[in-house]
Amino acid sequence: MTANESERFADLDGAALQAWLRQELGNTATIESAEKFPGGQSNPTYRVETDQGAMVLRRKPFGKLLPSAHAVEREHRLISALHPTPVPVAKPIALCEDAEVIGAPFYLMEMVEGRTFWNGALPDCEPQERSALYDAMIVALAQLHAVEPEEVGLGDYGAPGNYFARQVGRWTKQYRAAQTDDVPEVERLIEWFPATLPQQDRVSIIHGDFRIDNMIYAPDRPEILALIDWELSTLGDPLADFAYLAMNWAMPNGERGAQLGGLDLPALGIPTLEEMTERYCTLTGRTTVPDLNWYFAFNLFRLVGIIQGIKKRALDGNASNANAEAAASRIVPLSQQAWGFAQRAGA
Secondary structure (H helix, E strand, O other), rough: OOHHHHHOOOOOOOHHHHHHHHHHHOOOOOOEEEEEOOOOOOEEEEEEEEEOOEEEEEEEOOOOOOOOOOOOOHHHHHHHEEEEOOOOOEEEEEEEEEOOOOOOEEEEEEEOEOOOOOOOOOOOHHHHHHHHHHHHHHHHHHHHOOOHHHOOOOOOOOOOHHHHHHHHHHHHHHHHHHHHOHHHHHHHHHHHHHHHOOOOOOEEEEEOOOHHHHHHEOOOOEEEEOOOOOOOOOOOOOOHHHHHHHHOOOOOOOOOOOEEEOOOOOHOOOOHHHHHHHHHHHHHHOOOOOOHHHHHHHHHHHHHHHHHHHHHHHHOOOOOHHHHHHHHHHHHHHHHHHHHHHHOOOO
16 A cells, blocks of 8 residues: 555555445445544444545454454444334445455445534533433434334344343453452442342343434434444343433533533433433333432443453553553542442442
8 A cells, every 4th residue: 555545545455445345336436535533442433435425434453353352243233223213323335244355344334424422511502402412312212222123133132131130240250350459349249239130121222332422413403313333232121221321410520421410400401310211211111210229330330340451451561551540540439439329229
């Protein structure tokens, strides 16, 4: 690849991608450039410009990977199944499972132009619009949970059984594998979770990371055009998604992030958690939702497991010392917060 091609196509082989697109799809589009989106996506993502418009490419990382990691094929399967439903997702274009084409499997989807909000307080919006933006969010979540997995060919998209039983087991193993210190609150949580698992009465497709910055809104109206970043999607308890979203009302607001705790929500025009809960119940046919403190405790425990992994990799020399220090400083406070939610749930 020449220096000029490298500038135009980032780290993609533009000629190989062009040839594949024309051969596989009969598409006469000419690829003009590819720009890698910034950020820490585990699957590198690019805006690909063609003479027929823009599209998005998501690929696995180059090099050797764990067998089930970075499953772009799974993401493509999901958005292909959801696109005909009311759930807002980008239109899939094509999947390439042949790593030889550009060096890794990838898929293409339409480029959805719109707004992404990085602060849940929506500081650049008016109160009336904030209310509508949040309502669109809860409507999209209800639409996702209304899809019957079997009817869209996703009946085998997740393992059977109690979702939270699987998740507690998984994240306990993850934490143990990366453990470096004895944190009393984590030990209490690991003992408490299996004995208090919530009953699961529904199985839905769940997003796994449902928050405001994983949505693309229309440029000029409070409508969600696409939900994005489906890497944690599976079949499971729909309350996992709702509780993950609801937790933003329980955590303090910062300059960036979806958290809303401490804000004057009525003055901002943002629905309260009670109002969001009532709206979700109305849309999904529920009479109520259970005490969410158990779910909040679990969400923070999962975060502790993720950060503990970062800390362990840093100590092993696979990440910077700054990462290790930042991780170490967060693990204990987050564990204490998690145990606080557990105590509110009856621990």
